[in-house]
Amino acid sequence: MNRRSFLRLSSLALTGILTQSCNPAGSKAYDISIKSDMQLGHLIFESASFPEGNIFSTDYLVVGGGVAGLSAACQIHNRDFVLCELSEDLGGSSSSQSYAGEIFSQGAHYDLAYPDYYGQETLRFLEKLGVIFYDANAGLWDFVDSQYLIEAQVESQTLTETGFREQVLEQGKLKEDFLKLLFPYLSEMKMPTRLISEKLRLLNKISFTGFLHRSLVLTSSFKKGIDYQMKDDYGADADKVSALAGIHYYMCRPYYTEDVSLFSPPEGNYYFIKKMADTLPEENIRTSHLVRSISKTGKRFDVQVINIKNETVDVYRAQKVIYAGQKHALKYVFAPDGHLFSNNEYAPWLIINFVLNDKIKSDPFWQNEFLTKDLHFMGFTDNASQIRRKGGYRIFTAYYCFDSTQRILLASITDRAQAIVAETIKTISLYFDQDISNQVEKIFIRVMGHA
DSSP, X not given: OOHHHHHHHHTOOSHHHHTOSSOOTTOOOOOXXXXXXXXXXXXXXXXXXXXXXXXXXXXXXXXXXXXXXXXXXXXXXXXXEEEEESSSSSOGGGOEEEETTEEEESSOOOEEOEETTSOHHHHXXXXXXXXXXXXXXXXXXXXXXXXXXXXXXXXXXXXXXXXXXSSSSOOSHHHHHHHXXXXXXXXXXXXXXXXXXGGGGGGGGSBHHHHHHTTOOOOHHHHHHHHHHHHHHHSSXXXXXXXXXXXXXXXXXXXXXXXXXXXXXXXXXXXXXXXXXXXXOGGGEEESEEEEEEEEETTEEEEEEXXXXXXXXXXXXXXXXXXXXXXXXXXXXXXXXXGGGTTOOOOOEEEEEEEEOSOOOSOOOSEEEEESSOTTEEEEEEGGGSOOSSOSOEEEEEEEEOOGGGHHHHTTHHHHHHHHHHHHXXXXXXXXXXXXXXXXEEEEEEEESOO
């Protein structure tokens, strides 16, 4: 990238585009498909006029078809259960999309080898699914499908306001002191997090920034790198993320003392979704089913479920309900437990897949991270660094993370899609110092209002 392109890139921002109501005159029109569960929210109100459907009885009703919901369903696979997912596909924030035989991620897109001190029930579950095996030499649980491991030399590249560097956090004495402060927590940062000792839960009462300021003097550039990584994982900067969450991010695996495999199939973490779904009875999975309300009636729960395709409201009488849906919605779905997530704040994400005809001349990096003035644009992944199922297309998957107050702007994404896409293409073109607009064949947009 030349200096002129870099200066132009650092001044780009999408926030202004989100407030526009139309596409710029004379701009190229792209073939765009949009998926947004936010658009299904109106069904809550419209369903008041839907006719009553069927009445079902089941022992367990699982709400949500993402990683949490499917994991729960796998634990009760031999029991009488029904799983309801509002989207037409499973996956939640680990969804995928496909085009012309190529599959790619529309959400969480990687995982890393697991240390042996993680929860044994989780490790055995993944082993049973055929996902991981224990590597005694490394002392880590590594991935069976090793063809999806990302090679270290193409793992990532970071663009900052002063140029490119290999990693998000600056190298130097401050990083050494930062890691030295965190290393004592290494073996304590377990998964699932309920296994973390009670004494460390006091770290939830202070912010990660507050914790670091007790021992370190952070430069603005180093703090920006920390904020980026917190936002990338949790949707908020270090001022809002708890100290326990921040420490867990850096110390949940021995990243800095051992080689930890990075696992990223083309479909991202939908790989895990499919592994779990394949073990469950297909007839027990109900997609395009939105849970409208849950009420307790004696010893059972009566659950009203909108059958989106039939436009009816079914009733499920369940002995137990496992809620693995969007946490912010629980206060509307089952008010008695709404307080459990009353203090949670959720970040809206926008994911854009660009399908190109693979004529770009550049060295691929799996993750291209942006630490520029546009704080919402996180960067993009490049499938040229992955094992591709078919080939012939190059997929860039761009990620935006917005403040919770900007969620309303994404609700009308259809009106702004062309302008958002054009601005993102401009950003990526400047990154490569070559125009990619004529190579774009298809675009998919996924809106996640709460993640």
